Amino acid sequence: MSSEKNRWMEGRDCADLACACGKDPVDFVCDLLAEEKLAVTKISIYGSEQVLEKVLRHSQATVGSDGIFVGRPHPRLYGSYPRYFKAFVREKKLLSLPEAVRKVTSFPAQILGLKERGALQAGFWADMVLLDPESVADTATYEEPEGYPKGIPYVFVNGQLVVEDGQFTGALPGYVLRK
Secondary structure: OOOHHHHHHOOOOHHHHHHHOOOOHHHHHHHHHHHOOOOOOOOOOOOOHHHHHHHHHOOOOOOOOOOOOOOOOOOHHHHHHHHHHHHHHHHOOOOOHHHHHHHHOHHHHHHHOOOOOOOOOOOOOOOEEEOOOOOOEOOOOOOOOOOOOEOOOEEEEOOEEEEEOOEEOOOOOOOOOOO
16 A cells, blocks of 8 residues: 555455445445555455366466565465465365476466476576475465465575575575566
8 A cells, every 4th residue: 555544454355344444345445446546556355266276277277476575465475386285286186296386387488488497407497496295385474474485495596595494595596587
């Protein structure tokens, strides 16, 4: 939120906020956007978990996150991928581990035309996430959105170690990829 007046709403559910304000959810969202001059990073009245599961099982589906690192981030900024592996691979068994990995690595790289990315292969950039499929889990919440995930001890970006023993090293070797 750009105004101090509405900061208390950050991290809260729109439907709950609309109810607390005595407004219809659509009216609440429109009023908030107008008041904030559209400077709101996320508004959500979440949909169906069953729809999400159906989409994820589709052979042409990939996984991504639109988490934005500004102000108080949405928990998905830190938790999307750990939650994906925990919920849809380990707990619900909707996807095998190899298929789940493909949906976040080689398949999106192929779709986006990113050369030398998305696979562990000679001559490719060494972008690697080492995770424990039995313990990977998100810890980010609306109350504490910057919680580092569990079960991801090491991350390498362009061959450089950026997470060691689950802690950020401070290294920032990544850059924007342009086609």
